[in-house]
Amino acid sequence: xxxxxxxxxxxxxxxxxxxxxxxxxxxxxxxxxxxxxxxxxxxxxxxxxxxxxxxxxxxxxxxxxxxxxxxxxxxxxxxxxxxxxxxxxxxxxxxxxxxxxxxxxxxxxxxxxxxxxxxxxxxxxxxxxxxxxxxxxxxxxxxxxxxxxxxxxxxxxxxxxxxxxxxxxxxxxxxxxxxxxxxxxxxxxxxxxxxxxxxxxxxxxxxxxxxxxxxxxxxxxxxxxxxxxxxxxxxxxxxxxxxxxxxxxxxxxxxxxxxxxxxxxxxxxxxxxxxxxxxxxxxxxxxxxxxxxxxxxxxxxxxxxxxxxxxxxxxxxxxxxxxxxxxxxxxxxxxxx
Numbered sequence: 001x002x003x004x005x006x007x008x009x010x011x012x013x014x015x016x017x018x019x020x021x022x023x024x025x026x027x028x029x030x031x032x033x034x035x036x037x038x039x040x041x042x043x044x045x046x047x048x049x050x051x052x053x054x055x056x057x058x059x060x061x062x063x064x065x066x067x068x069x070x071x072x073x074x075x076x077x078x079x080x081x082x083x084x085x086x087x088x089x090x091x092x093x094x095x096x097x098x099x100x101x102x103x104x105x106x107x108x109x110x111x112x113x114x115x116x117x118x119x120x121x122x123x124x125x126x127x128x129x130x131x132x133x134x135x136x137x138x139x140x141x142x143x144x145x146x147x148x149x150x151x152x153x154x155x156x157x158x159x160x161x162x163x164x165x166x167x168x169x170x171x172x173x174x175x176x177x178x179x180x181x182x183x184x185x186x187x188x189x190x191x192x193x194x195x196x197x198x199x200x201x202x203x204x205x206x207x208x209x210x211x212x213x214x215x216x217x218x219x220x221x222x223x224x225x226x227x228x229x230x231x232x233x234x235x236x237x238x239x240x241x242x243x244x245x246x247x248x249x250x251x252x253x254x255x256x257x258x259x260x261x262x263x264x265x266x267x268x269x270x271x272x273x274x275x276x277x278x279x280x281x282x283x284x285x286x287x288x289x290x291x292x293x294x295x296x297x298x299x300x301x302x303x304x305x306x307x308x309x310x311x312x313x314x315x316x317x318x319x320x321x322x323x324x325x326x327x328x329x330x331x332x333x334x335x336x337x
Contacts, residue, residue: 002054007078008035009045010054014066014074018311021238023063068277071289071310075274081318088117089323096327103127103300104157106331108227110304110324115230117320120308121253123262124324127300127332128224129154131189136182137211139175144168151211154187154300154336159214163206177203190215224302226262228253239287239309248284253307261285262292262305272322277310291317293325300332 002010013024016032026043029035035042046064049055054070057063066074084092092113099105107126114122133154140148145168151159181204185193190212200208231253240246252261261282263275275290289312292305304324306317 001077002049002052002073005035005037006045006049006054009042010049010066010070010073011078013046013049013055013064014070014078017065018313021311023058023065025063028063065311068279068310071276071314072279075276075314079315079318081315081322084319084323092323092327096331101335103332103335104225106328107225107302108229110328111227111229114304114306114320114324115233118306118308118313118317119230119233120306120312120317121228121230121234123226123228123253123303123305123307125226125262125302126224127296127302127328129300131191132157132215133187133189134185134193134211134215136186137178137207139163139178139207141169141171141174147174149207149210151214153215161210161214163203163210166202169203177201177207180204181207185211234308237309237311239311249288252282252284261307262290262303271325272318274314274318289314291321293321295325295328296332302328304328 009029012029012032016024016028026039026046029042029046030039037045046055049070050057050064053067054073055064056067058065083089095113096106096109099109104126107124111122111124114120114124135152135154137152138150140150142148142162145165147163147165147169149161149163151161153159184196184198185208188196193208193212231250234240235246240249261284263273263281272291272293275292277289278286280286280288280290285307287309288307289310290305290307291312291314292303295302295304304321306312306321308317
């Protein structure tokens with residue numbers, strides 16, 4: 001643990017560097033911080049913080065900037081996230097109430113709101129079931145001997161496939177088939193449907209076979225669809241003005257590589273996780289920090305994350321991600337209740 005004075009000094013250096021994007025000199029600490037100590041004491045304390053790895057000197061004759069270790073100490077011990085102002089909360093809620101009641105629409109909107117509020121990149125994955133369950137299926141007559149099979153999964157994803165019929169069916173007959181299949185299989189995974197081993201008429205058997213073929217690929221997916229917003233804003237930060245690593249970063253932050261850029265928090269861990277610079281497993285992300293949260297409800301899970309420079313406004317980012325998590329979970333609970 002740092003002494004109280006060094007904690008105050010580190011807090012000032014972090015907050016000043018986040019505000020200005022410039023190294024912080026001891027003179028700025030003396031003139032702006034107001035610590036009741038001499039300039040020499042400030043210089044000595046900064047030297048100790050540097051020796052212990054909390055701040056670094058980016059180039060000769062410059063001030064100091066926080067290291068990844070310094071940011072980590074700030075996040076763990078010094079940061080004070082606050083609830084968003086009520087007016088901001090109400091505005092965000094209104095935006096979601098105006099959106100279509102679809103999980104993918106909510107995920108896309110969440111990414112857009114985070115990016116607009118923070119001027120960082122935001123990545124939100126749509127809620128996804130590790131083992132998708134059938135919510136319901138429906139058969140729609142296209143013409144006498146063809147029907148469209150609609151398979152709706154628990155996460156509100158809609159899959160579809162055309163079925164060729166062995167004889168003409170009226171829509172009322174197709175409705176009866178769908179009602180019977182839904183009574184048997186709604187709420188079940190693909191494996192559970194197979195295990196039931198129910199005898200079916202020809203059309204029922206075809207519908208079940210095709211529904212399972214549609215559900216199987218969905219079961220193998222690790223992530224729901226990912227939505228990225230705000231990347232141009234993030235790249236305008238001074239840290240990304242030049243350097244070969246930008247190409248590698250851009251490659252990582254586009255589909256299909258996007259999910260790899262976002263470390264997934266462990267279930268049951270902290271509500272919001274912060275990954276700082278060198279803590280990230282991918283070299284391309286070592287100049288970035290990620291604030292991430294896992295959200296879920298009704299058997300679904302997704303992630304909400306913000307990506308920015310390590311010189312990130314951590315309290316604001318954590319507060320925004322935490323609030324967006326609560327919004328998404330409320331929406332899911334209401335949608336599936």
